[in-house]
Amino acid sequence: MNKLSGFGLGLRTPHYEAILSEPHAIDWLEVITENYLSPGGKPLHYLERIRERFPLVMHGVSLSIGSTDPIDFEYLAGVRALAARIEPHWISDHLCWTGVDGRNLHDLLPLPYTEAALDCVVERVGQVQDALGRQILLENVSSYLSFHADEMSEWEFLREVAARADCNILLDINNIYVSSVNHGFDPLQYLQAMPTSRVRQFHLAGHSDMGGHLIDTHDHPIVAPVWDLYSRAVALFGEVPTMIERDDNIPELGELVAELDMARDIAGRHAVEAA
Amino acid sequence: MTAAASPALELRALQQDMQRHLLGEDSAVTAAIVDAPPLAAADRLAIYRNAYQVRLIDALHDTYPVLHGLLGDEAWLNLGEAYVAGHPSVFRSIRWYGRDLNVFMAGCPPYDEAPILSEVALLEWTLSEVFDAKDADALDRTALAAVDPAQWSTLTFAFHPSLRRLTFSWNTAAVWKAMSRDETPPRPELGEAPVAWLLWRQNLQNYFRSMTDVEAAALDAALRGRNFGEICEDLSAWLPPDEIPAAAAGLLGTWADSGLLVGISEPSA
Numbered sequence A: 001m002n003k004l005s006g007f008g009l010g011l012r013t014p015h016y017e018a019i020l021s022e023p024h025a026i027d028w029l030e031v032i033t034e035n036y037l038s039p040g041g042k043p044l045h046y047l048e049r050i051r052e053r054f055p056l057v058m059h060g061v062s063l064s065i066g067s068t069d070p071i072d073f074e075y076l077a078g079v080r081a082l083a084a085r086i087e088p089h090w091i092s093d094h095l096c097w098t099g100v101d102g103r104n105l106h107d108l109l110p111l112p113y114t115e116a117a118l119d120c121v122v123e124r125v126g127q128v129q130d131a132l133g134r135q136i137l138l139e140n141v142s143s144y145l146s147f148h149a150d151e152m153s154e155w156e157f158l159r160e161v162a163a164r165a166d167c168n169i170l171l172d173i174n175n176i177y178v179s180s181v182n183h184g185f186d187p188l189q190y191l192q193a194m195p196t197s198r199v200r201q202f203h204l205a206g207h208s209d210m211g212g213h214l215i216d217t218h219d220h221p222i223v224a225p226v227w228d229l230y231s232r233a234v235a236l237f238g239e240v241p242t243m244i245e246r247d248d249n250i251p252e253l254g255e256l257v258a259e260l261d262m263a264r265d266i267a268g269r270h271a272v273e274a275a
Numbered sequence B: 001m002t003a004a005a006s007p008a009l010e011l012r013a014l015q016q017d018m019q020r021h022l023l024g025e026d027s028a029v030t031a032a033i034v035d036a037p038p039l040a041a042a043d044r045l046a047i048y049r050n051a052y053q054v055r056l057i058d059a060l061h062d063t064y065p066v067l068h069g070l071l072g073d074e075a076w077l078n079l080g081e082a083y084v085a086g087h088p089s090v091f092r093s094i095r096w097y098g099r100d101l102n103v104f105m106a107g108c109p110p111y112d113e114a115p116i117l118s119e120v121a122l123l124e125w126t127l128s129e130v131f132d133a134k135d136a137d138a139l140d141r142t143a144l145a146a147v148d149p150a151q152w153s154t155l156t157f158a159f160h161p162s163l164r165r166l167t168f169s170w171n172t173a174a175v176w177k178a179m180s181r182d183e184t185p186p187r188p189e190l191g192e193a194p195v196a197w198l199l200w201r202q203n204l205q206n207y208f209r210s211m212t213d214v215e216a217a218a219l220d221a222a223l224r225g226r227n228f229g230e231i232c233e234d235l236s237a238w239l240p241p242d243e244i245p246a247a248a249a250g251l252l253g254t255w256a257d258s259g260l261l262v263g264i265s266e267p268s269a
Helices: A013-021 A042-051 A073-086 A115-132 A154-165 A173-183 A187-193 A224-237 A253-274 B007-022 B041-063 B065-071 B073-086 B101-106 B116-131 B141-145 B149-154 B172-180 B213-223 B228-237 B241-257
Strands: A007-010 A028-032 A056-059 A091-094 A136-139 A168-172 A199-205 A242-245 B156-159 B164-170 B190-202 B205-211 B261-265
Touching: A007 A253, A013 A042, A013 A253, A028 A242, A042 A073, A056 A073, A073 A115, A115 A136, A115 A154, A115 B007, A136 A154, A136 A199, A154 A168, A154 A187, A168 A173, A173 A187, A173 A199, A173 A224, A187 A224, A199 A224, A224 A253, A242 A253, B007 B041, B041 B065, B041 B073, B041 B116, B065 B073, B065 B116, B065 B172, B073 B101, B101 B116, B116 B164, B116 B172, B116 B190, B116 B205, B141 B241, B141 B261, B149 B228, B156 B213, B156 B241, B164 B172, B164 B213, B190 B213, B205 B213, B213 B228, B213 B241, B228 B241, B241 B261
Parallel strands: A007 A028, A007 A242, A028 A056, A056 A091, A091 A136, A136 A168, A168 A199, A199 A242
Antiparallel strands: B156 B261, B164 B190, B190 B205
16 A cells, blocks of 8 residues: 555545646545446546646445355456546445345445444455455445444444455544444544554544434534544544545535645644654 | 344444434334434434435536526426435436436426426436547548549548437427527427437537538448448439438538547558
8 A cells, every 4th residue: 555645635526627737735535435436537537637737546335345145256346347447545445234135225324333333344345455456445424323233333333344344544634423322432542542553544524413313424624622623633644645525515625625634634733742 | 234234244234224314214224313403413413414415406506507597496406306306326426316307308298298308317417428528640641642542432430439419300409509509599499390310529729510412421431430431322322323422521521520529440451
């Protein structure tokens, strides 16, 4: 896995031209894998141009690593072919399931945190890493429900998956915060349980406050408690490559770059403190 | 779920049960969900169930913005809910969701009472296919001019992967164009005869235009792999024999100018 550092954004269609033509402080870009599995046309054209100027990472939304359906090796062949074409620093997806019986609910559904689910996920991560010929990163998702069947916490589950399957972790700071509110746990406990050597990327994003609970909508700026948690994460894990996801209500590129500068400032302060 | 089920089967049963709930089918999954502040188990599940429907209807909107505009928000939502209810996604990328919307509308009241709506849906879906179809390098007219005249009658032609052929009975394209420009669309009108349409992508831009019967016959023949001589034979139903070769060659030039022609082949020996 090549070295990637600095502060990135999720590549979104409305920003294609601005990314290519405007000067801005974006160190790298994360692309949604599925958006570029189409045969040709504008998406791949822009991706080819953008990869000439920016380091990329690929981020999938439909691996469904926690599903009990058979692994879709045709999909993985497509992912591998795209990776061969754009040479991302790494490929990530989510620790979740998205459907069974051949259906895709297009959502990141939580797993029961049981030994059985752990066995299922660990075996499948191994198969996926073999098929892709590389280690993957798995991301913690926001969740709104948990199961009576749970035998361990989400952070214990994630840590065990990474250790047993030998994969790395994309830690979504906003998702930890959203889930901590929705399930009433201490987000710091989650952070502190993560194995430092496996945390390779941070996600930051905004969410919607629904009163008693939070929804991970990616349509707002990042809120103060998430910035605070990010600050704690940098203190724990050092300057891990960090990016901002915005999927709805997408502002001008400059607004996201300014938000990225806030992440840069927070990380910079910790670097000074550590020196 | 029985006490004897293996842990792996229990996981599968749980996922199937939760999926049934999210799809609006009979499910007992609520009992498996933790019921604790700030939300009751049913409300926690409802977040996912609502998100499922909203997400798929949003995906339909991305592909069918003109249809949404024609129907208005309320009718659009009704259509989306009806379609989503009967069409669980089987696609890895949500971009492909909604492929069968025109077929659904053509056979489902009240949409079947306004057949132009399913034609608009077909046009929008097809434009989405044109948008990200496979790339190919187009040939220009010089490639045609370079062919030995003695070879012409046996030549076959390959076309850009984005090329699509449609036939509309209604003034579908005019309605689509007006709506796309935020103008008041013309009233739906059934044409005297169905009209052939050609859709394609050139330099990353989507295009579409109507074709004459002659052009449609020639293009359809060429797409079927008929060689130039055979294409000319097919045109004898429309044109006097002495006009056919020049007309067919003219069409090939037009197709080349539009970036539609990607291959010219002589028959293998």
